Amino acid sequence: MAEGALFEFLCRMGDNTLVLGHRVSEWCGHAPVLEEDIALANTALDLIGQTQMWLGLAGEVEGKGRSADDLAMLRDAWDFRNVLLAEQPNGDFGQTMMRQFLFDAWHVEMLAALTRSSDARIAAIAAKAVKEAAYHVERSGDTVIGLGDGTTESHRRMQAALDLLWPYVGEMFLPDAVDAAMAEAGVAPDPASLRPAFDARIGAVMAAATLTIPEDDFAHKGGKSGFRHSEHLGHMLTEMQWLQRAYPGASW
Amino acid sequence: MKPSPSEIRDWLDQVPDPEIPVISVVDLGIVRDIRWDGDTLQVDVTPTYSGCPATRVISMDIETTLRDHGIDKLRIETRISPPWTTDWLSEKGRARLTEYGIAPPSPAGGPDACPRCGSAHVEKISQFGSTPCKAHWRCRDCLEPFDYFKCI
Structure with a gap:
């Protein structure tokens, strides 16, 4: 297996948690109630902690002396390998929680499969992260149900969020050459193999939330390959990376 | 030496x-x-x-x-x-948490009792509390909110 493919794969895992973690952290101090503010901040913290492990290993595998911080703060949009779903803007609280649930439902299956990776370093990170992801999906799923099966207004907003974000679901399951190399080496599962468990969970939650899953399975893609991110990523990085760009090497 | x-x-x-x-x-x-x-x-x-x-x-x-x-x-x-x-938490640690007002982790997925009054009549307020390792609960008898050390 080419080391280049392993590096790509690790960047995908780490960039997903980094970009979504940063997005979720944007809520800090702005959430509708204090409990949700704390919950969102803690979720972001878990995701950033996982990023440290994934990008740390990516830098080690790459062998060019780049740290997790270098990869996070000094790459530009075209070098990011997160799925498009992760970089979508927060919108309202309902849209944020819908994005979180769709991601968590994929993440928990992916991490569970990675605990059986042929690469012991990846299995160790996954075993740590899957406990956190299991907790996240419980909360995001409950919130989607609570708001979907809530008031007329909350139901309307959650259905709008699902309709908006559904076209970003497919990319998480579309295999490419990097995925094929990982599956071949037993490092990671074929992402398509995670779809049945994802669909079962999503189906049950959306039914309980009285929300309708769109019939059209059209999928935007280009995030995890880096071929074409949405315009939102660049704006997010401008803010996230500002300090290191303006004052290279700054630390405290 | x-x-x-x-x-x-x-x-x-x-x-x-x-x-x-x-x-x-x-x-x-x-x-x-x-x-x-x-x-x-x-x-x-x-x-x-x-x-x-x-x-x-x-x-x-x-x-x-x-x-x-x-x-x-x-x-x-x-x-x-x-x-x-949380299985690695010591017995001494669990006892100290309770004295301090934090319900220790329980495999049942929630606290066994309110750490203040001992009532088993408790409810979850939020899955997350003041630190990543805690959730936020409330006692329905003494009405006090309290932290619960999440079981993972």
């Missing part, structure tokens, strides 16, 4: 968790191994949650304590596997 690992463990049992100072880092179950590698002391520490901001402070506190006891050649390593579990 080199102090033995069990003697060193007793020293570390005096190092408080920075967020929950009534329990020690040993009570928390995050000190995984203490051993001598020649004349260098190696201590393996595992993080509770991968993003817990207290992790770095804990490593610094452990290092300071060991240096205060005259150990100058030491190495603190972060070990993530096997992942930390």
